Amino acid sequence: MYWDPLPTVAASANQPVPGLDGVLLPPPENYLLGKWAQRDWRNVPGPFYGAETDSCWTGRLAAPGHVVYEDERFGEVVFRQPRDAQETHRLLSAAWQDPFSGYASDGDEHWTLELIRAWWADRARLAAWIEDLQQRWSVNGNEDEQEAAAGLRVYANYLAHGLADDLREYGFWLEHGRSALPTDPLPDLARP
Structure with missing residues (x-):
């Protein structure tokens, strides 16, 4: 079942930054400033x-279950979307700590089932x-590189086991504006 993190994002201002006592998140529009056209191709759809x-390389310190690093500019890539409020706050903490404000949470405005299928087709x-x-x-x-490699192993495992189901659920969410019921057929990731 797909969990929508955006209500948690909208309510995140003045919430504590995980791991930093006494520090509160500012409004998300102050730091979630990444541009869709500049997103890294290795980000999972979401x-x-x-x-x-x-x-x-601060993203994994805040959200190791969601962020890996790439090797061209050593930027941060979201490899797993959050599945609950706590994970969302960790990812927001990673985004807030990015001095370039390069994270964004507007993917729902851009992803379509066809774009998800195209991304999935390039998984090799x-x-x-x-x-x-x-x-x-x-x-x-x-x-630091050994720890980053450990994150990449987690990403590889998720790519092989679990991501396809999550993408099918996300595709249903985008198509229908709601989570799938147990009786709802999920979309196929293969291109028709």
């Missing part, structure tokens, strides 16, 4: 994405990129 984020390219980068970073003695 409302959140990274677009020209920083290269400071994504899997190859993940495998190559996580191998390179795993063998390096750099602790």
Whole structure:
């Protein structure tokens, strides 16, 4: 069942930043400023994405279950959409800590079932990129790169086990404006 994080985003102003005592999130429109046209192709379909984020590698500190790093500019990529309010707050914390304000939560305004299918059709390219980068970073003695490689392994596992179902549920959400009922057929990810 698809869980919509946007009501939590809308109500997030003045909520505590996870892990930072006494720090409150500002209104999301102050820091969720990423542009759809600049989003990284490795972001999974959903409302959140990274677009020209920083290269400071702070995203995994706040949201390790949702963020990985890419190796071209070392920006942040959303590899798993949040599934509850706590996960949403972690991802918002990652976005708030990005000095470039490159995260966004307007993906629902852009994704369509056809775009999801096109993204999914290119998953072999994504899997190859993940495998190559996580191998390179795993063998390096750099602790930060080894931790980043661990995140890429989680992404690879999610790509192989679970992401397809989540994308089908998200596709239904976009098409119908509601979560699927147990009796509702979910859309196929294969292009017709």
